[in-house]
Amino acid sequence: MQIREILNVMEAWAPLAWQESYDNSGLLVGDSSLEAKGVLISLDCTEEVVEEAIKKGCNLIISHHPIVFSGLKKIIGANYVERTVIKAIQNNVVLYASHTNLDNSPKGVSYHLATKLGITGQVLKPMRDALKALQYYVPASHEQALREALHAAGAGNIGEYSSCSFTQEGLGRFQPSAEANPHTGSANVLSEVNEVKVEMIFPAHLESSIISALKSAHPYEEVAYSIYSLDNTWQDVGSGFVGTLEKAVEPTEFLAFVKKRLGLQALKHTALPTAPISKVAVCGGAGSFLIKDALKNQCDAYITSDIKYHEFFDAENQCLLIDVGHYESEVMIIDAIHDYLSKKFSTFAVLLKSETNTNPVFFA
Numbered sequence: 234m235q236i237r238e239i240l241n242v243m244e245a246w247a248p249l250a251w252q253e254s255y256d257n258s259g260l261l262v263g264d265s266s267l268e269a270k271g272v273l274i275s276l277d278c279t280e281e282v283v284e285e286a287i288k289k290g291c292n293l294i295i296s297h298h299p300i301v302f303s304g305l306k307k308i309i310g311a312n313y314v315e316r317t318v319i320k321a322i323q324n325n326v327v328l329y330a331s332h333t334n335l336d337n338s339p340k341g342v343s344y345h346l347a348t349k350l351g352i353t354g355q356v357l358k359p360m361r362d363a364l365k366a367l368q369y370y371v372p373a374s375h376e377q378a379l380r381e382a383l384h385a386a387g388a389g390n391i392g393e394y395s396s397c398s399f400t401q402e403g404l405g406r407f408q409p410s411a412e413a414n415p416h417t418g419s420a421n422v423l424s425e426v427n428e429v430k431v432e433m434i435f436p437a438h439l440e441s442s443i444i445s446a447l448k449s450a451h452p453y454e455e456v457a458y459s460i461y462s463l464d465n466t467w468q469d470v471g472s473g474f475v476g477t478l479e480k481a482v483e484p485t486e487f488l489a490f491v492k493k494r495l496g497l498q499a500l501k502h503t504a505l506p507t508a509p510i511s512k513v514a515v516c517g518g519a520g521s522f523l524i525k526d527a528l529k530n531q532c533d534a535y536i537t538s539d540i541k542y543h544e545f546f547d548a549e550n551q552c553l554l555i556d557v558g559h560y561e562s563e564v565m566i567i568d569a570i571h572d573y574l575s576k577k578f579s580t581f582a583v584l585l586k587s588e589t590n591t592n593p594v595f596f597a
């Protein structure tokens with residue numbers, strides 16, 4: 234099996250189109266057409282992680298954080314990023330990162346942080362501009378086969394519902410020229426055909442494969458269709474996660490619970506509220522950008538990391554802000570990637586979780 238096949242399966246879960254504009258997710262180093270010998274999954278990709286991969290016979294490292302983030306002008310080993318890249322190239326180890334695209338994916342990083350804390354709910358800030366709508370006309374005789382081909386290409390899924398579409402019957406008209414090669418009708422004669430207008434929603438990043446499925450399964454030489462950009466948010470895709478605890482708990486009890494569940498030595502938080510904690514938002518990694526969304530959702534607590542001093546004030550004492558540490562808020566994604574790939578490649582033997590603790594932060 235080629236490495237590319239494993240990466241395609243990762244991208245079915247976390248399409249690269251869902252990464253933030255500042256990000257650098259995807260294939261970073263190496264040749265994805267190589268035969269996959271083994272996969273090592275880590276949160277960060279460092280020199281130690283590349284050494285671990287070599288030692289364990291893995292030639293693909295899938296990490297959450299991209300080792301190359303803002304570009305490299307020289308690769309001479311002057312810092313840990315350059316040394317990691319050199320070591321990977323010298324040893325034919327392919328480096329791949331699934332970062333903010335995995336944050337934004339259904340059952341991504343924040344979902345797994347929420348699950349670890351027993352929170353059930355939904356995405357805190359659903360993504361915009363990730364959905365489009367397709368409308369096309371097809372003769373009634375070919376309507377079902379075409380609709381099924383488009384569903385197979387990924388169109389017509391809404392939440393837990395698949396094969397969603399709307400159809401309307403009508404009369405289509407066209408007059409082929411002498412140069413045309415029509416499926417029905419004759420040159421220079423106006424034809425009328427019983428046609429069906431079909432509408433369905435689809436993920437914007439699948440547009441080219443959906444249009445090619447439309448054209449290859451449609452009987453006409455010229456396919457009449459339109460694509461619309463939608464203002465709708467996509468409820469399953471986006472940043473953060475919000476939900477409720479199984480039962481409301483006192484704030485001090487909640488802090489102890491978070492520490493225990495995430496295995497923390499310490500956490501930082503704002504002043505304790507008097508009311509019990511029930512509705513909680515979370516965001517794996519640096520999540521200050523969602524403080525206002527947690528407030529808007531009237532959350533009792535918001536758990537994330539990398540909150541700056543002045544950002545703690547932004548909670549306006551309306552929401553208990555908790556900073557659990559960047560590594561600690563995301564490390565569970567290693568297990569999640571491992572579980573996902575193990576299910577997809579049940580016979581692939583070397584699929585390992587990194588044993589290198591890459592957390593650069595220590596507590597005294």
Ligand SMILES: [Zn+2]
Pocket residue numbers: 298517518519559563
């Ligand atoms: Zn992160």
